[in-house]
Amino acid sequence: MPRQAGRLDPESTAVGSIISVGGFSNEKFAVGKISRGGMGIVYQLVPVRPISRAMALKTYIDAADTAKFEREARLWISLGTHPNIAHAHWYGKWCDRPAIIADWYPLTLSEANARQWTTDRLLQLALQIVEGLEFAFKQAGLIHQDIKPSNLLVDEFGAPRIADFGVALLARPLSREIQRNSDKHRMMRDTVSSGSVAGTPIYMAPELFSAARPSVQTDIFSLGVTLYEMLTAEHPYFDFAKGGFSSVLRSDPLGAVLSERGPHIQPLIALTRNALELAPERRPRSYRELLRSAGLRPLDEQVQARGAEDIVAQVVLHRNQGRFDEAIRLLDSALESEPRDPLLLNARGCLLIVMKNTDRAIEALLLATSVLESHRGQYKGRLYPDPPANLSRQLLLRHEFQQAERVLARCWEWIGADGSFLPTHYPEFGWWFLYNGRFRQCCEHLQQTYRFKTPEPESLRWMTLAAALGKELDVWAPEIAQYYVQVAIDIGSALCMALIADNVPAESRKSMLQRVNEETDTVALLQAKSELRLSSCEFQAPLPAYARSVILRSLDYSVTGGKYDGIIR
Amino acid sequence: MGLFARFTNPLWYEISKLDGEKKFLYAILLTTYPVCRHTVNDSFVKPFESWLKGDGSRFLTPDFPGLTDLQREQLIDEALVALLRCSKDVRNSSEGRIRITDSQVQMLPDILGILALNDAKSRGQRGLPDVLEQTPYSTEPDDARTQLLLKWMGLLRVSDPDFVRLATLRCFGEWRSTASSLLGGFLLAISRNSDDFLFSSAQREAARLPAHQVTLLRGLVRQA
Numbered sequence: 001m002p003r004q005a006g007r008l009d010p011e012s013t014a015v016g017s018i019i020s021v022g023g024f025s026n027e028k029f030a031v032g033k034i035s036r037g038g039m040g041i042v043y044q045l046v047p048v049r050p051i052s053r054a055m056a057l058k059t060y061i062d063a064a065d066t067a068k069f070e071r072e073a074r075l076w077i078s079l080g081t082h083p084n085i086a087h088a089h090w091y092g093k094w095c096d097r098p099a100i101i102a103d104w105y106p107l108t109l110s111e112a113n114a115r116q117w118t119t120d121r122l123l124q125l126a127l128q129i130v131e132g133l134e135f136a137f138k139q140a141g142l143i144h145q146d147i148k149p150s151n152l153l154v155d156e157f158g159a160p161r162i163a164d165f166g167v168a169l170l171a172r173p174l175s176r177e178i179q180r181n182s183d184k185h186r187m188m189r190d191t192v193s194s195g196s197v198a199g200t201p202i203y204m205a206p207e208l209f210s211a212a213r214p215s216v217q218t219d220i221f222s223l224g225v226t227l228y229e230m231l232t233a234e235h236p237y238f239d240f241a242k243g244g245f246s247s248v249l250r251s252d253p254l255g256a257v258l259s260e261r262g263p264h265i266q267p268l269i270a271l272t273r274n275a276l277e278l279a280p281e282r283r284p285r286s287y288r289e290l291l292r293s294a295g296l297r298p299l300d301e302q303v304q305a306r307g308a309e310d311i312v313a314q315v316v317l318h319r320n321q322g323r324f325d326e327a328i329r330l331l332d333s334a335l336e337s338e339p340r341d342p343l344l345l346n347a348r349g350c351l352l353i354v355m356k357n358t359d360r361a362i363e364a365l366l367l368a369t370s371v372l373e374s375h376r377g378q379y380k381g382r383l384y385p386d387p388p389a390n391l392s393r394q395l396l397l398r399h400e401f402q403q404a405e406r407v408l409a410r411c412w413e414w415i416g417a418d419g420s421f422l423p424t425h426y427p428e429f430g431w432w433f434l435y436n437g438r439f440r441q442c443c444e445h446l447q448q449t450y451r452f453k454t455p456e457p458e459s460l461r462w463m464t465l466a467a468a469l470g471k472e473l474d475v476w477a478p479e480i481a482q483y484y485v486q487v488a489i490d491i492g493s494a495l496c497m498a499l500i501a502d503n504v505p506a507e508s509r510k511s512m513l514q515r516v517n518e519e520t521d522t523v524a525l526l527q528a529k530s531e532l533r534l535s536s537c538e539f540q541a542p543l544p545a546y547a548r549s550v551i552l553r554s555l556d557y558s559v560t561g562g563k564y565d566g567i568i569r
Numbered sequence: 570m571g572l573f574a575r576f577t578n579p580l581w582y583e584i585s586k587l588d589g590e591k592k593f594l595y596a597i598l599l600t601t602y603p604v605c606r607h608t609v610n611d612s613f614v615k616p617f618e619s620w621l622k623g624d625g626s627r628f629l630t631p632d633f634p635g636l637t638d639l640q641r642e643q644l645i646d647e648a649l650v651a652l653l654r655c656s657k658d659v660r661n662s663s664e665g666r667i668r669i670t671d672s673q674v675q676m677l678p679d680i681l682g683i684l685a686l687n688d689a690k691s692r693g694q695r696g697l698p699d700v701l702e703q704t705p706y707s708t709e710p711d712d713a714r715t716q717l718l719l720k721w722m723g724l725l726r727v728s729d730p731d732f733v734r735l736a737t738l739r740c741f742g743e744w745r746s747t748a749s750s751l752l753g754g755f756l757l758a759i760s761r762n763s764d765d766f767l768f769s770s771a772q773r774e775a776a777r778l779p780a781h782q783v784t785l786l787r788g789l790v791r792q793a
Contacts, residue, residue, distance in 0.1 A: 016705045016719055018712045030715040032722075032730050046730045048715045050737040054730035106729050156731075399624060402731060 010041060010059050010095050018048065021057065024090040024101055029055070040069070044104055053406075054104040055089070059097045069098040076100065076165045078140050081413060083370045084132030086153055086163035105161055110149035114230045119265045124367060125160055126227055126268055127296070127340065131374060132162045133219060134287040143214045147222035148203040149229060156403065157366050202235065207280050217283050220290055224275025227268070231257045236276050249276055270294035297338070308334070308343040315347050324355050342368040342375075346387045358394055365391035369407065373414060385411050389426040396431060396458075408432040425452050427459035434462050439470025447479060455483040580783045581775035583790045585768075593764075594669050595790065596771035597677070601755050602684050603774055609648045612747055614641060616740040617721075625739070628732045629725065639692060643724055646689035651717035652748055653678040653685060654706035659752040677752055683789075684782060691781045710748040714741055 013019065017031045032044035032054065045055040060069035073091035077100075081087050088102040114122065129152060136142040144151075146164060153161040199208070205221035208214060228236040232253035237245050254269050271294035277283040284290035291297065311334045318327035331348045338344060345368035352361035368387035388411040395404035408428060427449045433442035446455075446463040460483055467476035584595045618636055621629065636644070656678045682701030690697050698704055706713045718733040718741075759767055778786070 014705070016716045018707050018709075018716070028712060030712065030719055030733075032719055032733075044730055046715060046719060046733045048711050050734040053734070104730060402735065 010097055013043065019043075019045070021045075021090075021092075021094050021099070021101065023092045027052070029057075045101070053402075056102050056104045057094065057099055058102070059094060059099045066098045069100075072165045073098070073100045075140060075142060076102070079136055079142075080139075081410070082132060082135050082139075083373045083410075084128045084160055084162060085136060086161040102163070103155075103161075105153035105155050105163075107154040108150045109152040109154060109160065109226070109230065112154045115233060119261050119268075121158070121363075122230070122265070123268050123339070125230075126271060127291075128370065129160050129162065129223060129226075130287050130291065132160065133223065135374065136162065136165075137216060137287070143216065144219050144222075145214050146199045146203070147219055147226055148200050149226055152226065156406070157370075159366070159370055202238065205280070205283075206278055212280070216287065217280050217285055220275045220284060220287070221277075224272050227272040228254070228276060231265075231268070231272065237278075247278065249273065249278075267294045267296050271296065308338070308341050312343055312347045315351065319351060319354060324351065327351055328355070340367070340371050342371045342387060345371065346390065349387065349390055353390070353394065358398070362391065362394050365394065369411075373410065385426055385429075389428045392428045392432075396428070401435070404428070405432065405435055425449060427453075427456070427462070430459055430466075431462050434466045434469075437469075439466040440472065442466035443470070443472065443476050450483055578772065578776045580778065580786055580790070581772045583787060584771070584775065587790065590668060590670070590673075593767075594673050595786070596767050597669065597756070597759060598680055598684070598786075599771040599774040599778075600759065600767060601677070601752070602681055603777075604755060605649055605653075605681060605685075605751065606645055608747070608751060609645050609652060610641075612743055613648050613740060614644050617644070617736060620736065620739045621725075625732070625736065628727045628729055633725075640724065643689070643692055643694065644721060646685055646692065646694070647720050647724070648717055649685040650682060650689065650701065650704055651706045651713045651720075652744075652751065653682045654701050654704060655708050655710040655713040655748045656752055657708060658749075659756070674756065680789075681752075683785070687781060687785050691779070710745045713748075714744045 013031055013034070015031055015034060018028055019031060020026065020028050028048040029045035030048060032046045034044070035042045040058055040060045043057040043059075045057050047054070060066065070091070073088070076086075076088040077091055079085050079088075086102050086105060088100055090101045091099075093099060114125065117125070129147075133144060133147070136144065142165065144162065144165065147162075151162065151164040153163050155161050199214075199222070203222040203225045205212075205218040208218055212218070225236055228234070234240070234250065234253050236249050237247075239246060239250065251273075254272065258265060258269055271290060274284055274293045275290060284293050311330060315327045315331055318324070318330065328348070328351060331344055331351065335341065335344050335348065345364045349361045349365035349368060352358070352364060365387050369391050372387055388407050392404040392407045392411075395401075395407065409432070412429070412432070427446055430442045430446035430449060433439070433445055443463055443466050446459055446466075449455075449459070460480065463476065463483070464473075464480055467473045467480065584592055584599075587595065617625075618641070621636070626633075659674050659677055679701050682704075683699065686697050686699060686701070686704070706716050714737065715733060718736050721736075722728075722730075722732055775783075775786075
């Protein structure tokens with residue numbers, strides 16, 4: 001098996017080979033899965049250093065036709081980061097072959113067994129695919145031309161990601177802004193001149209077979225076939241049992257879905273039917289029209305429901321009075337007409353957290369995060385990181401650290417992209433800095449956060465750990481001590497006080513220890529006392545070193561998911 | 570060693586006839602191999618198994634019943650092969666108390682690798698080479714660890730590549746240090762005991778070896 005980058009031949013690269021992709025990064029990767037398709041080979045890249053997620057390296061088989069591959073790569077990368085489009089990072093050459101690196105997503109829609117999903121989730125899936133397609137069209141004038149289940153990936157949060165822009169076509173001149181970029185200008189010339197029909201026949205709109213030009217309408221038809229297949233596991237016009245095409249939509253399977261799932265699925269069935277109109281003149285001409293035809297509101301109109309803030313205020317009132325059922329009924333009713341309002345979704349998520357229904361809370365917060373991400377311009381400085389912060393907090397509590405990290409990393413990208421806004425109210429970003437080794441920034445961020453809200457033990461532990469790992473414990477000790485005095489005394493705070501006892505003025509130390517000693521009925525505190533012999537050592541004993549080791553040992557997994565395991569031990 | 574041992578422990582009988590240096594080498598092999606397996610089990614497979622029962626369970630199919638004895642042994646086989654492959658520069662730090670040459674010390678991982686591969690084959694693993702050098706594992710510890718986890722993914726039918734990252738963080742913190750110090754540490758430990766102790770341990774281990782290992786080792790002894 002070849003092991004060294006540079007000596008590799010893409011054809012003979014096997015699972016387990018160690019490679020690197022010069023130009024992309026200096027990291028080494030082990031090759032996981034290998035999928036060979038008609039157009040190229042896709043290698044799953046598993047990083048050797050466990051610091052980043054898996055990637056996909058796609059190479060193009062026909063080296064002679066590199067222009068086509070280059071076009072795909074450029075178009076794909078030009079779409080940037082959208083929550084419903086697979087994220088491509090880099091384009092270049094690997095082993096003298098054109099190659100593109102994108103995020104790796106665990107499943108395709110055809111593998112995801114979507115028929116087992118809830119009706120809500122199916123509806124959201126369809127809306128998210130439409131959103132991705134509309135974005136690609138609006139942003140870069142792209143017609144995908146090959147929408148099918150195997151080109152729709154499902155990310156770790158269950159959201160669809162449109163991939164494989166290999167046969168995509170530019171339908172209109174690019175915006176002035178994009179035209180200014182010479183690379184993209186070249187891209188436009190290439191694609192317009194290549195305007196041939198391509199795709200997977202069974203998903204293609206009928207007019208494409210009579211030389212019609214690909215359009216949004218032809219993508220809508222392919223989406224209809226995909227959704228039909230997802231709902232019924234059959235083809236809308238081709239009967240595999242009888243082996244022939246029908247000129248009439250096979251509506252029985254859809255009827256069965258409707259009777260099985262009830263009227264809530266009706267908008268999705270209507271959307272699917274309308275997308276599958278054989279005559280192009282009867283098919284919706286835009287994604288907006290497609291949604292409206294199914295009784296769904298266009299996405300940008302849905303994003304902020306009128307009166308959502310009033311509804312949320314009422315929900316908070318109900319919640320505070322313990323009327324959770326009333327609150328959730330109010331939200332559900334509002335979300336029925338505005339299923340993608342991030343304010344409502346966020347409120348629903350928060351309410352479900354209080355009701356201890358974390359799974360459904362995460363589902364709502366995920367969707368709110370996704371909507372915010374794709375419509376972030378409308379929320380600049382307002383509501384902004386609420387859903388992702390709430391979501392990441394829930395993920396952290398479930399010890400799903402890598403998921404939390406991804407949510408916050410993505411959110412940080414939007415914030416960075418939008419300029420000056422800093423999420424100072426959100427301790428989750430402190431954890432994120434800690435997780436990424438930005439220790440000082442973690443301490444500074446949490447210090448700022450505590451100006452607005454009372455510190456909580458969890459985030460105080462993050463701050464303590466960041467200060468310790470950043471070797472700045474001495475600098476931060478007085479602040480940490482003050483914060484700990486503000487929160488409930490627990491084992492962590494006792495340990496922390498012991499840890500910093502030498503760094504705090506004698507008077508403060510005395511009052512803090514006094515406070516610790518008053519809490520005699522706390523089991524955790526008694527345990528802390530016995531472990532650390534707080535009462536006997538007073539202020540001079542060599543506690544800090546011992547406490548340091550205890551606190552770091554006790555904190556590592558709960559705080560970082562083991563990321564700094566090696567350093568701590 | 571009596572004639573009776575020729576039939577009850579034929580491998581040790583043949584080893585005991587070898588000259589001093591070779592006898593010493595085989596005694597080291599016989600005592601080191603089971604300890605290597607135990608170390609791999611304790612340091613990596615056991616933590617991995619407990620992680621799989623907790624946080625790591627999300628990578629498994631819901632109907633995964635837990636590791637079978639066979640799977641556990643297969644995980645140890647693979648991990649040992651990977652670990653030996655990246656155990657470079659084994660040093661004889663016994664200051665002459667172990668009477669084998671430096672080149673024999675350097676060969677230890679390869680010979681132990683032959684035994685590990687032989688064990689893996691006996692458990693139905695197909696297409697395995699006979700020697701470490703022909704295995705896919707890298708001589709770089711981090712690379713080998715990643716390759717090993719990919720292999721484990723296959724054995725456990727895990728498809729999410731994030732498994733590798735998390736298993737590395739949770740269960741493989743000691744991989745590099747084990748790769749660099751495992752065999753050297755054993756040699757040092759052996760040097761602190763008497764030759765008689767080593768030989769009696771080796772004799773006991775030889776009697777415990779399964780038939781496929783006895784056959785392999787007797788073949789090697791006859792070539793020696």
